Amino acid sequence: MAHNRSDVLAHAVTLLDTHGLAALTMRRLGAELGVQPSAIYHHFASKQALLAAVADEILARGARPRTAAEWPDQLREVCSELRHAMLACTDGADVVATVWAFGLGAEAPVKEMEAILTSADVPDELVAVASRTLVHYVFGHAFEEQTARQAVSLGAVERSLESLPDFDLGLALVIDGLRARLHGAA
Amino acid sequence: MAHNRSDVLAHAVTLLDTHGLAALTMRRLGAELGVQPSAIYHHFASKQALLAAVADEILARGARPRTAAEWPDQLREVCSELRHAMLACTDGADVVATVWAFGLGAEAPVKEMEAILTSADVPDELVAVASRTLVHYVFGHAFEEQTARQAVSLGAVERSLESLPDFDLGLALVIDGLRARLHGAA
DNA sequence: ACCTGAACACCGTTCAAGT
DNA sequence: ACCTGAACACCGTTCAAGT
Numbered sequence: 001m002a003h004n005r006s007d008v009l010a011h012a013v014t015l016l017d018t019h020g021l022a023a024l025t026m027r028r029l030g031a032e033l034g035v036q037p038s039a040i041y042h043h044f045a046s047k048q049a050l051l052a053a054v055a056d057e058i059l060a061r062g063a064r065p066r067t068a069a070e071w072p073d074q075l076r077e078v079c080s081e082l083r084h085a086m087l088a089c090t091d092g093a094d095v096v097a098t099v100w101a102f103g104l105g106a107e108a109p110v111k112e113m114e115a116i117l118t119s120a121d122v123p124d125e126l127v128a129v130a131s132r133t134l135v136h137y138v139f140g141h142a143f144e145e146q147t148a149r150q151a152v153s154l155g156a157v158e159r160s161l162e163s164l165p166d167f168d169l170g171l172a173l174v175i176d177g178l179r180a181r182l183h184g185a186a
Numbered sequence: 187m188a189h190n191r192s193d194v195l196a197h198a199v200t201l202l203d204t205h206g207l208a209a210l211t212m213r214r215l216g217a218e219l220g221v222q223p224s225a226i227y228h229h230f231a232s233k234q235a236l237l238a239a240v241a242d243e244i245l246a247r248g249a250r251p252r253t254a255a256e257w258p259d260q261l262r263e264v265c266s267e268l269r270h271a272m273l274a275c276t277d278g279a280d281v282v283a284t285v286w287a288f289g290l291g292a293e294a295p296v297k298e299m300e301a302i303l304t305s306a307d308v309p310d311e312l313v314a315v316a317s318r319t320l321v322h323y324v325f326g327h328a329f330e331e332q333t334a335r336q337a338v339s340l341g342a343v344e345r346s347l348e349s350l351p352d353f354d355l356g357l358a359l360v361i362d363g364l365r366a367r368l369h370g371a372a
Numbered sequence: 373a374c375c376t377g378a379a380c381a382c383c384g385t386t387c388a389a390g391t
Numbered sequence: 392a393c394c395t396g397a398a399c400a401c402c403g404t405t406c407a408a409g410t
Contacts, residue, residue, distance in 0.1 A: 002374055026403060038405075039375050047403065097326075101333035125355075133323060133356040136330070140283075140322025147287035169311075170319040177363030188393055212384060224386075225394050233384065 003033055005043045009053050013061075013089070016054060020150075021091035024054075048104065055099035055106045058089050071120035072175050075113060079138050079171055082109045086142045093142035100139070110135050122182065130178045137174055141167055189219055191229045195239050199247075199275070202240060206336075207277035210240075234290065241285035241292040244275050257306035258361050261299060265324050265357055268295045272328045279328035286325070296321050308368065316364045323360055327353055 011033055016024050026047055030037040044050040062085025068074045086092035100106040113131040122130065145167075197219055202210050212233055216223040230236040248271025254260045272278035286292040299317040308316065331353075 004374090025401090027401080035374090036376055037403080038377085041404075042374055097329075098333075101330045102337050103334060129352065129355045130359065132327075132330075133359050136323050136326025136356070137319060140326045141318075143283075144287045144318075144322070147284075148289060151288050166315065169315045170322070173316065173319055173363035173367065174360055175363070176366045177359035177361070180362045180366050181359065190393090211382090213382080221393090222395055223384080224396085227385075228393055 003035065003039075003043070008033065008040060008043045009050075009057060012050055012054050013057050016091060016095065017089050019090070021094060024051075026050075048102070051095055052099045052102075052105035055096045055104075056108075058092050058096060059085050059106060059108055061085065062088060071116050071122075072179070074116045075134065075175060076168070076171060078109055078112050078116070079134055080167075082135075082138050083142050083167060086139075087146060091146070093139065093146045097139040097143055100135075109138075122178075126178070126181060130174075133174055134171070137170060141170060189221065189225075189229070194219065194226060194229045195236075195243060198236055198240050199243050202277060202281065203275050205276070207280060210237075212236075234288070237281055238285045238288075238291035241282045241290075242294075244278050244282060245271050245292060245294055247271065248274060257302050257308075258365070260302045261320065261361060262354070262357060264295055264298050264302070265320055266353075268321075268324050269328050269353060273332060277332070279325065279332045283325040283329055286321075295324075308364075312364070312367060316360075319360055320357070323356060327356060 008029070012024060012029055015029060015032065026040050027037045030040055033039075040050070044053065059082070062081055064077075064081050066074065066077055068077050086096050089095075096106045100110075110131050113134060114127055117127040117130055118124075194215070198210060198215055201215060201218065212226050213223045216226055219225075226236070230239065245268070248267055250263075250267050252260065252263055254263050272282050275281075282292045286296075296317050299320060300313055303313040303316055304310075
C-alpha cells in the first residue's frame with residue numbers, strides 16, 4: 001500500500017496524459033492512489049515541485065538518439081525532439097514551458113543547444129541569444145498548436161483548420177538568421 | 187451602485203496590475219466592486235471571456251504611433267510595443283499569450299505584422315510563418331523575463347541575475363533569417 | 373517512512389428570485 | 392439592466408497524530 005516518489009510521479013504523468021492539466025490535482029492524484037491528498041506532500045513539497053518533476057519526466061520520455069553531424073541539423077534534432085515530447089502529452093507544452101520559465105526544471109534541451117553551439121565555435125553572446133530564441137520559438141509554436149487543437153476539439157472556438165505554419169520553416173528562419181550573423185561577423 | 191461592462195473590465199485590469207493573475211478572481215473582483223461574485227456573470231459569460239477582454243485592454247493601453255519607413259523597422263516597432271505592453275502589467279505576458287493561443291483575442295499585433303509583410307511583397311506563405319515566428323519569440327521572451335523576475339523577487343529560486351539575453355538581438359536573428367530567405371528566393 | 377483526519381482559506385459557476 | 396443569496400462541486404496546504 002505504501003507508495004514512493006516514483007510511483008506518485010508516474011501516476012501524475014498518466015493523469016496528465018489522459019485527462020490534462022486541469023485534472024492533475026493533489027486531491028484527485030491522492031484519490032487515484034488510494035491515499036489522502038495530504039499524503040502527496042510526503043513525496044513532493046508542493047504542487048509546483050510535482051509539476052517540475054513531471055516536466056522533466058515528459059522530456060526524459062521523449063529522448064531520442066542524436067544522429068546529425070553538422071550543428072544546424074543538431075539544433076534541428078534537439079528542437080524537434082523537444083516539440084514532439086511536449087506534444088505527446090496533454091498540456092505538455094504548457095507544463096514544460098511554465099516550469100522552465102520559473103527556473104524549476106526542463107533545462108536539458110537549452111543546455112544541449114548551448115553545448116552544440118559552443119562546440120561549433122559560436123561566440124558566447126550568440127550562444128545564449130540563439131539557444132534562447134530557439135527555445136522560445138519551440139515553446140511558442142508547440143503551445144499554440146496544442147492549445148488551438150484543444151480549443152477546437154472542445155468546440156469553444158471557430159479558428160478551425162486555419163492550419164499552423166510549418167514548424168520546420170520557422171525553425172529554418174531562426175537558424176538562417178544565426179548563420180547570416182556568423183558570416184557577417186567572420 | 188450599478189456597474190457596466192467597462193467598469194468591471196477597468197477594475198479587473200487594475201487588480202491584475204497591482205496584485206497579479208492569482209488575485210484576479212471572480213470573487214475578489216466582485217468584493218472590490220461591492221457586489222456578489224455572481225454579478226460579474228451579468229457582464230462576462232465566463233472568466234475566460236473576462237481575461238480575453240483584459241488582454242485586449244493591455245494591448246490597447248500600450249499602443250504607440252508608428253514612425254518607421256522600412257518593413258524590418260516596422261516589425262521591430264510592433265514587436266517592441268507588444269513586449270512593453272505585456273511587461274507593463276503583472277502577469278501580462280501570461281494573460282496575453284494564453285488568450286491569443288486560445289484564439290479568444292489579442293490578435294492585433296499579428297494582424298499588423300501580416301499587413302506589414304504583405305505590403306512589403308513578401309510571399310504569402312512566408313508572411314504567415316514569419317509573423318507567427320516573431321510573435322512566438324516575443325511571447326516566449328516576455329513570459330520568461332516576467333516569470334523569472336517574479337520567481338526571483340519571491341525568493342523562490344536562485345537563478346538571480348543571470349541576465350536575459352537582449353531582446354533586440356534575438357529579434358534581429360529572426361528578421362535576418364527572413365531577409366536571407368527573401369534574397370535567396372529573389 | 374508513509375499516511376490519516378480534520379481543518380483553513382479559498383475557487384468558478386449556476387440559478388431562481390428580486391428591484 | 393443589474394444584482395442577491397444560496398448552493399454545488401471543487402481547490403492547495405498545514406499539522407498534529409498515528410503505524
